[in-house]
Amino acid sequence: MDLKEMYREIVNEHNLHPTHKHALDNPTLELRGVNPSCGDDITLQLMVENDMITDGAYVGQGCAISQASADMMLDLVIGKSKDEALKVADIFMRMIKNEASEEEIESLDEAAALQNISHMPARVKCAQLGWRTMDEIIKGTEN
Amino acid sequence: MNVFRQDFPILKDPDYIYFDNAATAQKPACVMEAISKFYETENANPLRGLYKWSVMATESYEAAREKVANFLGARKASEIVFTRNATESLNLIAYSYGRANVNEGDEIVVAVSEHHSNILPWQMVAKEKNAKLVWLECDENGYYSDEELNNKITSKTRIVAIAQVSNVLGVPKPIKKIADIAHSVGAVIVVDGAQSAPHMAVNVQAMDADFFVFSGHKLMGPMGIGVLYGKHELLNDMPPFLTGGEMIEYVTRENATYAEIPHKFEAGTVNAADAVGLAAAIDYIKSVGFEYITETEKNLTALLMEEMRAIPHVTVYGSPKAKDHCGIVTFNIDGCHPHDVSSILDADHICIRAGHHCAQPLLQYMNVNATCRASMYFYNTEDEVHRFAKSLAKVREELGYGS
Numbered sequence: 001m002d003l004k005e006m007y008r009e010i011v012n013e014h015n016l017h018p019t020h021k022h023a024l025d026n027p028t029l030e031l032r033g034v035n036p037s038c039g040d041d042i043t044l045q046l047m048v049e050n051d052m053i054t055d056g057a058y059v060g061q062g063c064a065i066s067q068a069s070a071d072m073m074l075d076l077v078i079g080k081s082k083d084e085a086l087k088v089a090d091i092f093m094r095m096i097k098n099e100a101s102e103e104e105i106e107s108l109d110e111a112a113a114l115q116n117i118s119h120m121p122a123r124v125k126c127a128q129l130g131w132r133t134m135d136e137i138i139k140g141t142e143n
Numbered sequence: 144m145n146v147f148r149q150d151f152p153i154l155k156d157p158d159y160i161y162f163d164n165a166a167t168a169q170k171p172a173c174v175m176e177a178i179s180k181f182y183e184t185e186n187a188n189p190l191r192g193l194y195k196w197s198v199m200a201t202e203s204y205e206a207a208r209e210k211v212a213n214f215l216g217a218r219k220a221s222e223i224v225f226t227r228n229a230t231e232s233l234n235l236i237a238y239s240y241g242r243a244n245v246n247e248g249d250e251i252v253v254a255v256s257e258h259h260s261n262i263l264p265w266q267m268v269a270k271e272k273n274a275k276l277v278w279l280e281c282d283e284n285g286y287y288s289d290e291e292l293n294n295k296i297t298s299k300t301r302i303v304a305i306a307q308v309s310n311v312l313g314v315p316k317p318i319k320k321i322a323d324i325a326h327s328v329g330a331v332i333v334v335d336g337a338q339s340a341p342h343m344a345v346n347v348q349a350m351d352a353d354f355f356v357f358s359g360h361k362l363m364g365p366m367g368i369g370v371l372y373g374k375h376e377l378l379n380d381m382p383p384f385l386t387g388g389e390m391i392e393y394v395t396r397e398n399a400t401y402a403e404i405p406h407k408f409e410a411g412t413v414n415a416a417d418a419v420g421l422a423a424a425i426d427y428i429k430s431v432g433f434e435y436i437t438e439t440e441k442n443l444t445a446l447l448m449e450e451m452r453a454i455p456h457v458t459v460y461g462s463p464k465a466k467d468h469c470g471i472v473t474f475n476i477d478g479c480h481p482h483d484v485s486s487i488l489d490a491d492h493i494c495i496r497a498g499h500h501c502a503q504p505l506l507q508y509m510n511v512n513a514t515c516r517a518s519m520y521f522y523n524t525e526d527e528v529h530r531f532a533k534s535l536a537k538v539r540e541e542l543g544y545g546s
Contacts, residue, residue, distance in 0.1 A: 003490040004541055007483070012543025038482055038498060039512040061512070063480035064542060123486060 001116060007064065010113040014068035020057045020078075021071065027057075029141065033133030035125045040066040044133045048141075051082050063126050065117070070130030072111040082138050089131045096124055145439075145524050147171075147431060160493045160527045165310055165338060165471050165518035168363045170424075177423035178365060181416045189415045190389055190406070204415040207422035208405070214425045215355065215372050216346035222378065224371040224408040225418055229337040230260035232356035232371035233304075235384040235408060236333055237264030240354075240373075241302065243382055244331075247273040250299040252330075254279040254287065254316075255508050256309040259501040261335045265304055279305070280508070284462045285312035292324055300330040307339035307350075311502045311516065312461035313471030315339065318350040326351065331377065337361055341520070342440065342469045344433045347372050362428060364421035368414050378404045385410040431521060439521040440470040443528055447472055447517065450532035456539055460509065470519040473500075476535075479542050481515045487541045491534040 001009070027045035034041045040062030047055035056074045060067075073092070077085040092108055094100040098118040105112045117127045148154050150171040154161070161169060181203060187196035189204045205220070212220040226232045241264070245251060251265045255278050269276045279295050281287050296303055303325040308315050318334055325332040331353035336345060340357035347355045352372070359368040373381075383390060383401055387410040392400040401407045428436070445465035451457050456477040461468060476484055481497035488495055496516045499506050506514065517531065 003486060007487070007541055007543070016543045063482040065483065065486075120486070123482065126482060 001113065003116070003120075006113055006116060010072075010110055011064050011068040014071040014110075015064035018067065018071040020074040021059065021067070022057050023059050024055060024057045029137045031133050031137040031140070032060075033129050033136070035062070035066070035129055038063065038066075038126065040126055040129050042066065042070055042129060042133065044070065044130060044137065046134070046137065048082065053077050053080055053082065053085055058130065062129070063123075065114070065123055066126040066129045069111065069114060069127045070133075072109075072114075073130045073134065076109055076111060077134065082141075086135060086138055089135045092131050093128060093135075096127055145522055147522050148524070150427070151522060154522060158492050160523075160531055162517040162519060162523070162527075162531060163494045163496050164341075164520040164523075165361070165516065166496055167360045167366070168341060168520055169522070170363055170365070171427050173427055174363060174365065174420050174423045178416050178420040181419045186416070188412055190413065200415050203419050204413060207415075207418035210422040210425050211370055212372075214345075214429075215340075215370075216348050217372055218348065219375065221404050222372055222375050224373065224378070224405040225413060226356075226369040226371055227367055227414070228360070228369035229335060229356045229358040230369075232354075232369050233260050233333070233335065234264050235371055236354050236356075236373070237268050239381040239384045239408075240331070240377065241265070241268040242271065245269075245272045245274045245301045248299070249274040249301045250277045250297070251275070252277045252279055252295050252300050252303045254281070254305040256281055256285055256312060256314075256502065256505045257304065257306055258310050258335065258337070259503070261304050261306060261333070262504065265302070274301070275299075278504075281314075283509075285309055285314035285467075286462070287316065287321075289320075292321060296321075296324045296328055296330065298328050300325065300328055302333060303330055304333045304335070306335035306337070307345075308336075308342065308469045308471075309502075309505070310338050310471070311473050311500050311505055311514070313338070313468035313473075313518075314462055315343070315467060315469060318352060322351040322353075338469060338471070341428070342433075343437060353377055359417065359421040359424065362421070362424055364424035365417040368417035368421050370421075371408070375404070378408070381408075383407050383410070387411050389413065436521040440519060441466045443519045443523055443525065444468045444470055444472060446525060447519070447528045447532070450528065451535065454532065454536045457535065460514065471516060472518070473514045473516045475511060475514050476538055478544060479538060481513045483542055484515050484538050487538050488531075488534055491530075493531055493534055 024045045028048040029046040032043045042058045042060030044058045058070045091104045114127050151169045185199035187200045189200040208220045208223050212223045322332045333354045334352040336357040341362040355372040360366040390410040458475050460473045485497035
């Protein structure tokens with residue numbers, strides 16, 4: 001998939017019509033993630049009950065890739081346990097570094113469309129922002 | 144077809160449009176050849192050797208200094224210090240002149256449109272000395288009023304730091320006038336010439352700059368060579384910045400006396416090959432001529448601004464006058480983040496810069512997080528401008544907005 005196709009087929013929809021871009025009323029977990037050099041800035045909120053992510057949302061601003069990536073991530077992790085969410089985050093991070101297997105990439109569903117970001121070093125941080133932030137909040141609760 | 148394009152090996156691929164000249168310029172073959180020739184025929188450590196190659200290397204290096212002095216209109220070659228780039232030159236001034244001459248309660252006046260490299264060194268000096276940073280505020284097009292200059296530059300001012308041309312808005316400043324105000328209160332003026340020296344004839348005596356800096360790579364020279372011009376009497380009184388080899392006169396176990404300027408400021412083995420490359424770039428730029436450069440850039444900028452005005456949802460920042468852009472056109476597209484715009488244009492093989500351009504205080508003042516910047520040089524063409532505008536007109540659609 002070339003870059004323009006990636007935008008047309010996946011990124012634009014999640015950027016312009018995100019499912020999860022709103023604030024939750026009483027999130028269990030909340031963390032701000034920022035890419036200082038590009039100005040991508042999101043606050044990720046998760047609702048966690050008995051180690052299950054029952055809901056999630058984000059607010060903020062940034063480029064289409066950062067926003068769409070966070071939206072796709074929430075599609076994928078809502079309904080999963082914290083451990084499962086960390087696992088998909090790990091796969092996503094490795095996919096962006098070109099280190100994940102075909103099978104693993106398929107498990108990322110729509111987010112798999114971002115795999116070509118691995119060839120665009122300047123946009124890697126944008127794609128990772130939501131995932132990195134989720135990884136940090138979940139790991140933060142385990143200490 | 145632009146007659147100078149054939150001088151640039153990288154521009155032989157007609158598919159790529161290079162509009163990021165404010166970040167770094169492309170290099171003509173003669174610059175690369177000069178550097179190769181230095182390494183192939185006279186490479187030795189300059190300034191110390193007593194044999195032929197080292198003498199040749201020294202002569203080439205000092206000839207490059209003469210060339211730069213002449214290019215800037217300096218009184219003598221000893222007023223030219225070679226550094227790595229404009230950033231290092233500005234740091235040298237701050238660490239050496241700034242720390243020795245700014246005291247508690249003094250003020251350093253910095254223009255809001257400065258690149259971070261002409262802000263952070265002064266923040267450092269101000270913090271260390273308990274001095275105050277005073278900001279010169281520009282209007283929305285990037286111009287500074289006489290009133291603002293006269294109000295902010297006062298008897299408390301020790302240093303005025305300002306770029307001759309802003310790297311975001313491209314607006315040229317009346318440096319002579321600002322220098323006169325600074326001198327009337329006993330301050331010195333530090334002029335960042337990174338965006339001006341490649342585009343217009345500079346004369347440091349005519350503008351009465353106390354310090355003037357630029358980077359070789361933006362002027363088609365190699366990366367890793369920069370210039371600091373300082374008035375002889377100022378440089379002479381300044382303490383060294385870096386110490387070590389090549390910058391001494393006599394060293395004992397406890398003490399050292401320093402070499403004369405400019406060598407006092409050039410510790411360690413110097414970057415002779417890239418100084419030679421810069422000298423070749425200066426010869427080249429003179430052969431093109433600033434008249435041609437200025438005229439071509441003005442025409443390309445006018446055409447680009449006109450085409451961009453015709454594209455809906457595009458905002459162009461800075462002066463409405465093309466001649467006040469120095470080839471730099473900074474813009475945004477409604478609803479599109481500059482990084483996405485840049486990626487979409489990259490897919491069409493168009494190179495522009497997107498982000499904060501190392502000028503966050505200015506972007507905060509403009510109330511934008513990031514912008515796109517297309518910056519042209521004399522080797523760009525009208526055809527490239529048309530192709531750029533055609534791609535730009537499709538960006539919103541590519542990012543999912545109905546056209």
